[in-house]
Amino acid sequence: KQEVTQIPAALSVPEGENLVLNCSFTDSAIYNLQWFRQDPGKGLTSLLLIQSSQREQTSGRLNASLDKSSGRSTLYIAASQPGDSATYLCAVVTQGGSEKLVFGKGTKLTVNP
């Protein structure tokens, strides 16, 4: 059974700092991995999707990498801003018959001005 773990559970940084969020998964046979952002009381916003054949994806100040063989992904946020404060969720779709996303519990990020 696929399990997704995110470390740390919470992170507080000063504005302008570069930071890395970590995601690990137990079954490396995945179709893709997605990073989401969730603001309090809101739905999820998709940030980046990495297909299993890809090593990384970039969008603006965000860069996500994928090392499928070791079961790891990182989300790099450059020059963090207070508006980046949110919970970041990692999720994978495992090969083998369905398109179910399995989520980690998230990392709650606070960027202090």
Added chain:
Amino acid sequence: DGGITQSPKYLFRKEGQNVTLSCEQNLNHDAMYWYRQDPGQGLRLIYYSQIVNDFQKGDIAEGYSVSREKKESFPLTVTSAQKNPTAFYLCASSITLGTQYFGPGTRLTVL
């Protein structure tokens, strides 16, 4: 204005009552999903549908039911058999193995 909508935003249920949460999308996506989110537990899959008139149970389907009569709509009914229904419910849709797009959520509270 394309997207995925959920209603209502807040819903209150009395003990023993069934309630239905609405989810509509105009993205022409084949697949739709229902998740439940509890504090400290992350998102858990309730039901999903990859095509009209077909759906499968997720990890926590007990006490819930769904229908998929139209491509655009995937309503979730929380039945009286669900003993702990207070949670934040999220609906999503996607193309096959594509990015999942989420609605704004419905917060259900049992009175």
